Amino acid sequence: MIEFLTDPVQFGVMQRAFLVTIVASAVCAILSCWLVLIGWSLMGDAVSHAVVPGVVLAYLAGVPFAVGAFVFGCIAVWLIGAVRSTSRVKEDAAIGVVFTTLFALGLVLISVTPSQVDFNHILFGNVLGISDSELVQVVVLGALTAAVLLVKSRDLTLYAFDADHAHAIGISPRRLQVLLLALLALTVVVALQAVGVILVVAMVITPGATAYLLTNRMERMLLVAPLLAVGCAVVGLYYSYYADVSSGGAVVLAQGLLFFAVYLLAPRGLFGLRIPWPRRAVHR
Amino acid sequence: MFVAGGEVTGDRMTPEAAVEVTDVTVVYGDVVALEDVSVRLGPGRVCGLIGMNGSGKSTLFKTIMGLVRPRAGEVRLFGADPARGRRAGEVAYVPQAENVDWEFPLRVRDVVTMGRYGRMSPLRRARAVDRAAVDDALEQAELVDLADRQIGELSGGQRRRVFVARGIAQDARLLLLDEPFSGVDKRSEATISKLLRRRADDGCAVLIATHDLNTTPELADEAILLHRRVLMHAAPGEVLRPENLALAFHAGEVAG
Numbered sequence: 031m032i033e034f035l036t037d038p039v040q041f042g043v044m045q046r047a048f049l050v051t052i053v054a055s056a057v058c059a060i061l062s063c064w065l066v067l068i069g070w071s072l073m074g075d076a077v078s079h080a081v082v083p084g085v086v087l088a089y090l091a092g093v094p095f096a097v098g099a100f101v102f103g104c105i106a107v108w109l110i111g112a113v114r115s116t117s118r119v120k121e122d123a124a125i126g127v128v129f130t131t132l133f134a135l136g137l138v139l140i141s142v143t144p145s146q147v148d149f150n151h152i153l154f155g156n157v158l159g160i161s162d163s164e165l166v167q168v169v170v171l172g173a174l175t176a177a178v179l180l181v182k183s184r185d186l187t188l189y190a191f192d193a194d195h196a197h198a199i200g201i202s203p204r205r206l207q208v209l210l211l212a213l214l215a216l217t218v219v220v221a222l223q224a225v226g227v228i229l230v231v232a233m234v235i236t237p238g239a240t241a242y243l244l245t246n247r248m249e250r251m252l253l254v255a256p257l258l259a260v261g262c263a264v265v266g267l268y269y270s271y272y273a274d275v276s277s278g279g280a281v282v283l284a285q286g287l288l289f290f291a292v293y294l295l296a297p298r299g300l301f302g303l304r305i306p307w308p309r310r311a312v313h314r
Numbered sequence: 315m316f317v318a319g320g321e322v323t324g325d326r327m328t329p330e331a332a333v334e335v336t337d338v339t340v341v342y343g344d345v346v347a348l349e350d351v352s353v354r355l356g357p358g359r360v361c362g363l364i365g366m367n368g369s370g371k372s373t374l375f376k377t378i379m380g381l382v383r384p385r386a387g388e389v390r391l392f393g394a395d396p397a398r399g400r401r402a403g404e405v406a407y408v409p410q411a412e413n414v415d416w417e418f419p420l421r422v423r424d425v426v427t428m429g430r431y432g433r434m435s436p437l438r439r440a441r442a443v444d445r446a447a448v449d450d451a452l453e454q455a456e457l458v459d460l461a462d463r464q465i466g467e468l469s470g471g472q473r474r475r476v477f478v479a480r481g482i483a484q485d486a487r488l489l490l491l492d493e494p495f496s497g498v499d500k501r502s503e504a505t506i507s508k509l510l511r512r513r514a515d516d517g518c519a520v521l522i523a524t525h526d527l528n529t530t531p532e533l534a535d536e537a538i539l540l541h542r543r544v545l546m547h548a549a550p551g552e553v554l555r556p557e558n559l560a561l562a563f564h565a566g567e568v569a570g
Contacts, residue, residue, distance in 0.1 A: 067415075067418060067419075181437065184431070184437070184438035185431075185436075185438065187420075188428055188431060188438075190418075191415065191418050191420060191425075191428075192409070192414070192428070194379065194381060194407060194409065195407060195409075195428060195480075196431075197379060197380065197381060197400070198379050198400055198405050198406065198407045199400060199401075199403055199405075199406075199429075199431060199432035199484065200397070200400040200401030200402075200403070200432050201431060201432060242419065245419060246419050246421070246464040247419055247420075247421065247464075248418075248419045248420055248424070250419075251419055
C-alpha cells in the first residue's frame with residue numbers, strides 16, 4: 031500500500047507533475063467560486079481558448095509562454111466587452127465569436143510555424159514534460175494569483191453579490207471586474223501547463239460548482255473548493271500513473287465525477303431538493 | 315474641493331438638501347427615461363416616489379447613485395459632488411427583491427456587514443466599531459435571531475429588512491429604497507416603516523420608490539408623482555387623490 035502511494039513520486043518527473051497540478055488546481059478552484067456565483071463560467075472557456083495564439087507568438091518571440099498567454103487572455107476579455115457594449119450583440123454571442131476567432135488564429139499560427147510547438151501540448155497540457163523555468167513560472171504566478179485573490183476576497187464577493195452597492199459606497203465595481211478578469215487570465219496561464227487549453231475551463235468551473243452545492247457560506251466555499259480540487263488532482267495523477275492515461279484528463283474526470291456524486295447526494299443537489307432532508311432547527 | 319455649503323448640522327436656518335436633482339434628462343438609446351426631472355429632498359424627510367412600472371423610478375435612483383449618467387442636468391448629494399458623497403458612505407440603496415441573488419452563499423450578518431465596507435481598511439476586516447454597528451442594525455431590524463441564516467432562508471419581509479439593516483449599519487444619511495413593501499407581510503411592513511421613520515427622525519433622508527400606495531400616506535412626509543417627468547411634488551394626501559394618480563397611472567390603471 032505504502033509503495034502504491036510512494037512509487038510514483040520517486041520520479042522527479044512525477045514530483046513536478048504533482049506540484050504543478052496541485053498549484054494549478056488550487057488557484058483555479060479559488061477563482062472558480064466567484065466565476066460560478068457571477069455566472070462567468072463561459073468567460074473561463076473563452077479566455078482559455080483565446081490564449082493559444084499568445085503561446086505560439088511567445089514561442090516565436092522567445093519570451094516566456096506565460097507572457098503571450100496573459101496578453102492574449104486580456105485581449106480576449108477586452109474584445110468581448112467591447113463587442114458586447116458597443117453593438118446589439120449579446121454577451122454569449124460576443125464570447126463565442128471572439129474566442130473561436132482567436133483560437134482559429136492560434137491554429138493558423140501553429141500551422142505556419144516550425145514544428146517545435148507541439149499543438150497537443152497546448153491543447154492537452156504537458157505536465158510530464160515541464161521544464162525548470164516553466165515550473166518556476168507556474169509556482170510563482172500561482173502563488174501570486176492566489177495571494178491577490180485572498181487579499182481582495184471580500185471585495186470580489188461584494189462585487190459578485192451586489193455591484194450597485196459597491197458603487198454606492200465608493201468601491202469601484204469596474205476596477206474589481208477588471209481585476210477579476212486579469213486574475214482569470216493569469217489563472218488560465220498557470221493551469222495551461224497542467225491540463226491544457228481544453229480542460230482549463232473545467233478547472234475554473236467545476237470545483238466552485240461542487241463547493242456551492244455543499245455550503246451556504248462564502249468563506250467555507252473558498253476553502254472547500256481548493257481542498258476538493260487538490261484531492262482530485264492527487265487522485266487523478268495516481269490514476270493516470272497506474273492506468274497510463276492522460277493526466278489532465280484523469281484530473282478533470284475526477285473533478286467531474288465528484289461533482290456528480292455531490293450533485294446527486296448533497297442536501298442542495300438533486301435528491302436533497304426532492305427528498306425533504308431534516309432541516310436545521312428553525313429558531314425564531 | 316467641495317467645502318462650500320458646509321455640514322447639515324452647521325446651519326439650521328438653511329438646511330442643505332440631502333439630495334438635489336436638477337433638470338435631469340436620461341436617455342437610453344431612443345427611449346427618454348427621465349425628462350427635466352428636478353427633485354429636492356431635505357434631511358429628516360421621508361418621501362414616497364410614486365409611479366407605475368417603467369415610469370423612471372429605478373432610473374432616478376440609478377442617476378442619484380451615479381450608475382447612470384444623465385444626458386443633461388446635475389445631481390448633488392449634501393451640497394457636494396455625488397462621488398464624494400458615495401465615498402463618504404452617505405448613500406445606501408435597498409434593491410428590489412428580484413434583483414438580488416438569494417441563493418448567494420452569504421448569511422444575514424455577512425450582508426449587513428457589507429454596509430460597513432466603505433468604512434473599513436482595504437482588507438475589509440471588521441473592527442469592534444464595525445461589529446457593534448452591525449449588531450445594532452440587526453437589533454433594530456429585528457434580525458438578531460436570524461443573523462446566521464443564509465439569506466435565501468428568510469421570508470420576503472425578512473429579506474427586505476436585511477438590506478434596510480445594511481443601510482443602517484452603513485450609517486448612511488440618504489436611504490434609497492426600491493419597492494420595499496412589495497411581497498412583504500404586515501409585520502415586516504410595520505417593522506420597516508417604524509425603522510425608516512426612526513432613521514428620518516435621526517436626520518436621514520429617505521426616498522421610497524413604490525407603486526403600492528397603501529403604506530405611503532402614514533409613512534411619508536411628502537410624495538412625488540413620477541411619470542418620466544415629475545408631475546407633482548406635494549403632501550402625500552394631495553398626491554394620492556384619484557384625479558392626480560390618474561395622471562401617472564393613466565385612467566383605469568389606478569393601483570391600490
